[in-house]
Amino acid sequence: MRMVMAVAVMTFREAVRDRILYLLLAFALVMIAAARFLALLTVGSEVRIVADTGMAAIAFFGVLTAIFVGVSLITKEIEQRTAYTILARPMTRGTFVLGKYLGLLMTLWVNAGVMSLGFVLLLALRGDPILPVLPALWLTAMELAVVTALALFFSALATSSILGILFTLGLYVAGHLVWSFPLLAGRLGPGWGTRAVMAVYYVLPNLDRFNVRAAVIHGDPVPLEFIVLQTAYGLGWVILLLLAAALAFSRRDLT
Amino acid sequence: MKRRQAGVAGLVLLALVLVAGSQARLLAQPLTEDAGRRLLYLPNGRFLKVASLGYPTFVADMIYLWSIQFYSGYGNRVDRFAYLEHIFGEVITGLDPRYVDPYLVGALILVVEKQDVESALALLDQGIAANPDDWLMPYEAGFWAYDTAHDFDRAAEYFRRTMEIPGAPASTRRLHAGMLNKKGDKVTSLLLWSGILEDADNDRVRTTAANHVHDLQIDVDVARLDELAVNFLGLRGRTPRGTGELVAAGLLQGVLLDPDGRPYVFDPVTGKASSTTSFRLRRP
Known part of the structure; x- marks a missing residue:
């Protein structure tokens, strides 16, 4: 565990030096602040516009950071040959992958925390309710955990960062379109096509279920049971993806 | 070195003149493009929902904001309403059917x-179906329906549906009773106004309801007496x-x-009944 934490801390220090992190954070904060001005352009729905824009900015820029920083984690270590020095120590590749993951997740959650703080401050200044947005922020953090694991998996698998980014983006998009698969299956009618679509439906991580922003802006309650189950669902995917990433990285020829 | 710096400065200056000059000319030109053409390829909200990649409510917000600017920025152009139903009824509310403001x-x-x-x-109606x-x-x-279409039947039905929804203002009951009166269903309107009078919790509502009950009672009685006068004529x-x-x-x-305790009178020629009491409310 000490090894894992050592890699995690090292990854965190390395990630916070990445300029793209600050660039995306700045964009997100500007967008959250812009929500205040966007609300001036609307007829009604000011609270909705501010809340929706803020939550969407946190989720969108959080995911972008997870993908762009996450994918380069292992590929960069290999390209710069720093992985060789680290792995020369008495450390398994699984430990390395887990440490990398925790370090990046720490970075992303700190990043998301800063964005959330800015958002909550904005809501407080306007006198808008803060409590209802908390489930959405937590589930966004859980989605980031899954996307980070996904990015790390492709980072361990792909030979270049570009490929890793494309694969992760592709799965992120598919993960948000999972809800439409049963509709597609309904159109196809009975047969192999439907079975194949439904198989993909069950196999892909359903990332859209982490999105409770619509419920929050419509004032619907988000039950605690749902939050707990969704957190468990996210944790399950993180474990699966990290195991797959460790396996992929252990089979990678670094000689 | 100085010549190079002067060259760069000259290029920057030239670029600025080009950008600012052309922009000033472009902004001065009247808007000639077809408003409808800009919206021709705006897809239905159901398809945009897929393209929004998990951000349908945010995309709905942005299109709603844009639509407000669009409809306030085209002056009196004849084609500005070409896609109005499409934008509000299909695009925005297709992305988020529970977004109430675009319907309104x-x-x-x-x-x-x-x-x-x-x-x-x-x-x-589409909004009501999506947000019962x-x-x-x-x-x-x-x-x-009441104010513009003057369709009191439909207005009464809308107000009846409103009354059944928790949180609806108390005035809806009065509006419903008023619409029934306007569409000619005086008996039901009298019943509703009597109920409102019974439940009134302030003097203003009590007085209004009492006036309606007073006048409607006369209307209902006169209508009944007119029918009986016809029967009497037959007998x-x-x-x-x-x-x-x-x-x-x-x-x-x-x-x-x-209602004031005075007898109703009949026209000896036509047999039509009437009240000697004045109506309390202005008659249409």
């Missing part, structure tokens, strides 16, 4: 700007002289007095 604002633009109350009511617990849309639809071959004769003929159980 879309209906408002359709009624006030396009003067198309039927499309406005259709848009509000929201009282604002049937309330608004009732108002447009006796002449018009009745008072409600006492209707009682004597077995057509009425007791002498009927108006």
